[in-house]
Amino acid sequence: MPDAIEELRRREEKVLSTSYTRPYPFVPRRGEGVWLEDVEGRRYLDFMGGIAVNTTGYAHPRVLAAARAQMERFVHVCFSDFTHEPLVSLAERLVEKLGGGYRVYFGNSGTEAVEAAIKLVRYHTRRPYLLAFTGAFHGRTMGSLSLTASNARYRNGFGPFLSGVVHVPFPSPSHPPFGVPPERAGEAVLGHLEQLFKTALPPEEVAAFFVEPIQGEGGYLLPAPGFFAELKKRLERHGILLVADEIQTGAGRTGTFLAMEQEGVKPDLVTLAKGLASGFPISALLFLEELSSWPPGAHGTTFGGNPVAAAAAHATLDLLEEGLMENARRVGELLLNELTTRLTPLAPVREVRGRGLMLAVEFASPELRDRAVRAAFEAGLLTLPAGPAALRIAPPLILGREEALKGAAILEEVIAGLS
Ligand SMILES: Cc1ncc(COP(=O)(O)O)c(C=O)c1O
Known part of the structure; x- marks a missing residue:
């Protein structure tokens, strides 16, 4: 060396x-x-x-110029208490990119967006249970880590976790669960879920299903074709919210702004972070307007939604669109x-x-x-x-x-x- x-x-x-x-x-x-x-x-x-x-x-000169210009104006004013232009316009822009009908909560990192999602789905539905996939990665703080199941090393020594999290296998044709052939991966997982709902997990007690459209940390695993569209329909029957964790797949990485666009699914909640501001730390939780039930003070953060990161996000979105x-x-x-x-x-x-x-x-x-x-x-x-x-x-x-x-x-x- x-x-x-x-x-x-x-x-x-x-x-x-x-x-x-x-x-x-x-x-x-x-x-x-x-x-x-x-x-x-x-x-x-x-x-x-x-x-x-x-x-x-x-x-990238455009990202640097945007960040530099915002740094000259102001670096931080706690957004939890005082509004500012860079972040309001970023929220407007993100909502528009998702086709309208959402509100936005900003954090600094992926895991903060996931924590916010966990709190919001529980708060809004008053239901205790959460679903996630085996192989999922949603972060490493205690709430998101309770959903993460991509590697026992991440969990070892940190339990007990958030109660009420149930994991089901991911419908990957590359690694089909339950020993089924690849083309039956999706149907096998949906069948397992129905069985779970009938026997051990009353669906009316489930707040949300957290999913990655393509599993990231778990191995870049694609879902079975059509799986998410069918899953969304079934969850809707029970009032279970679909949270698309697009922290790794989002911000254009898979060729569309959200990977879920390619599944034809409009999630109830979406988390974004990683690529959103080209390396400046910012994350966003978008949730459907009708889920907006938090009173002022229900959730907040000192640094979340930093204006310099917001300026870098604007420049990144410009470049994505161009x-x-x-x-x-x-x-x-x-x-x-x-x-x-x-x-x-x-x-x-x-x-x-x-x-x-x-x-x-x-x-x-x-x-x-x-x-x-x-x-x-x-x-x-x-x-x-x-x-x-x-x-x-x-x-x-x-x-x-x-x-x-x-x-x-x-x-x-x-x-x-x-x-
Ligand atoms: C899908 C997904 N969710 C959440 C996270 C956690 O993000 P962060 O490391 O910014 O907390 C990651 C990070 O790899 C991720 O890939």
């Missing part, structure tokens, strides 16, 4: 929480576009985007095809899947995946693990065709070298 990197690692080992993971020793100095440079001056193509956050890449979402669709399709052609014949690879610029390569074992992530890093490509054995690809949405092809070629070379 080069000296500057080793020196920083040694220092952090003495003072930082031991909970931070380090999949490989990358230490950034600066970034531009889809490229990052480390403290030794080596350049890396970024296929992980700070875990699906850096929508507009690094140092072509980045379309780019995610087009370059995502190219990259998916390229990866499928190049990687599926290789022995360590089980599957290539995804939508837009939310793509994954699944390996035959966790060890092979870990070796691939490491080898890609050594070859100048930054990726991350997801789920038990997938390598996730979540680059900035500004990714160009040439860069996509270059990344695919690096992956082919390093994965071919594993076997």
Whole structure:
């Protein structure tokens, strides 16, 4: 390991929480576009985007200019107490993007938006139970962690959790539950849910079902076709709210503003964070107008809805509307095809899947995946693990065709070298 990197690692080992993971020793100095440079001056193509956050890449002049201009005006005035233009107009814009009929609560991080959703669905319905999927990731604070079930390591030692959370299997054709064939994954989960409602979980006591349209941390797993539309219908029969956690899938990553648009579903609540402001911390919970039951003071935050982050979100939305979402669709399709052609014949690879610029390569074992992530890093490509054995690809949405092809070629070379 080069000296500057080793020196920083040694220092952090003495003072930082031991909970931070380090999949490989990358230490950034600066970034531009889809490229990052480390403290030794080596350049890396970024296929992980700070875990699906850096929508507009690094140092986008429009995002920086918007943030800088807002910083000159004011950095913070607690929005829980005093309103301001950048955030009201951001709320108006988000509501419009979702087709109208919603209200917005702002936080700083994904987990805060999920916590707000948990509180709102319980408050509004006065029902105690919550549904979520096995393999779900909704955050790491105690409420959201109670929903998270993607890895026992995240939960180990932290229980007991929020009472009333029930997990059901995710309808993934790649990993069908109950041993059914892939084409029956959706119907098997719906059948399981009906059985649950008849036997152990009275549906009139369930407040909401929290779902990721595509499981993120759980392994970039796509749902069975048509599953969410059918689920929504069944939940409506029982007055159960559907919360779409679009923290990883939203803000254009899958080629539409929300991934749920591609499922033809209008969720009752939506959470957004990660890519919304190109790396500035902000999150949003959108909820249908008719769920608006909180009196003033029922929920709040000091920092949530920071005006600088709001300005960066406006610039990010401008860029998404001007072509980045379309780019995610087009370059995502190219990259998916390229990866499928190049990687599926290789022995360590089980599957290539995804939508837009939310793509994954699944390996035959966790060890092979870990070796691939490491080898890609050594070859100048930054990726991350997801789920038990997938390598996730979540680059900035500004990714160009040439860069996509270059990344695919690096992956082919390093994965071919594993076997
Ligand atoms: C779908 C989903 N929900 C919630 C979260 C939690 O967001 P944060 O880490 O900003 O709290 C994440 C983060 O990975 C996520 O992917």
